[in-house]
Amino acid sequence: AGLIGALGLDRPLVCGYSDGGQIALELGMRYSHLVRALVVGAAGYDFASAHTQATLRRIGLPAPGEADFERVGQTLGRLVDLSATHAAVYGPDWWKTLLLQLSVLWHTPPGYAPEDFARIQVPTLILMGDRDGWVSIDEAVAMYRMIPGAELAIVPDAGHAFPWMRPEAFTGVVLEFLLRHAASGTAR
Numbered sequence: 810a811g812l813i814g815a816l817g818l819d820r821p822l823v824c825g826y827s828d829g830g831q832i833a834l835e836l837g838m839r840y841s842h843l844v845r846a847l848v849v850g851a852a853g854y855d856f857a858s859a860h861t862q863a864t865l866r867r868i869g870l871p872a873p874g875e876a877d878f879e880r881v882g883q884t885l886g887r888l889v890d891l892s893a894t895h896a897a898v899y900g901p902d903w904w905k906t907l908l909l910q911l912s913v914l915w916h917t918p919p920g921y922a923p924e925d926f927a928r929i930q931v932p933t934l935i936l937m938g939d940r941d942g943w944v945s946i947d948e949a950v951a952m953y954r955m956i957p958g959a960e961l962a963i964v965p966d967a968g969h970a971f972p973w974m975r976p977e978a979f980t981g982v983v984l985e986f987l988l989r990h991a992a993s994g995t996a997r
Contacts, residue, residue, distance in 0.1 A: 810840040822987045826850035826936075826972055827943070831919070837929035837956075838921070846932040846990035848983050851969055853944035854952065856918045860945040865915060867942075873916040876908050926955035933959045934986045936979075938967025960986065 830852030869880030
């Protein structure tokens with residue numbers, strides 16, 4: 810919301826995926842009046858679910874503030890590689906600090922209630938792959954049902970990383986939705 814204000818944007822179209830999808834969801838719940846439409850990709854609300862907890866254990870994050878760094882390196886090597894780009898500023902082990910912080914975030918349910926979802930009063934697309942290890946299809950369907958007028962897209966044969974693994978499928982679904990909900994003129 811602060812970025813929208815700082816840039817002087819007039820009700821932009823917002824797309825977020827994974828943790829970015831969580832941000833889009835929060836934006837819709839708290840500041841729906843600031844956006845024209847939302848894409849909430851691979852975001853959830855029940856982080857305590859057996860589905861999500863099994864994934865966290867599998868990748869090496871068994872509890873909030875705990876990490877098996879070797880296991881995480883094997884399962885989330887891309888995250889480790891990305892955080893290594895900040896090593897010059899934060900030090901070579903910064904990725905471990907980031908990972909411990911993420912483990913707390915990913916283990917902590919946001920505590921949303923149905924009325925929080927009902928506050929989203931803009932066109933919203935709930936988007937995920939059918940093989941997502943982080944968020945279950947049941948959770949996506951539940952959010953779709955709680956958000957007035959929401960749309961749901963479940964991409965077949967796609968996991969959590971499908972925007973990077975199948976960018977044409979991701980881009981096609983997202984652009985079709987956003988262009989339908991863009992105001993006359995150029996969508997930002």
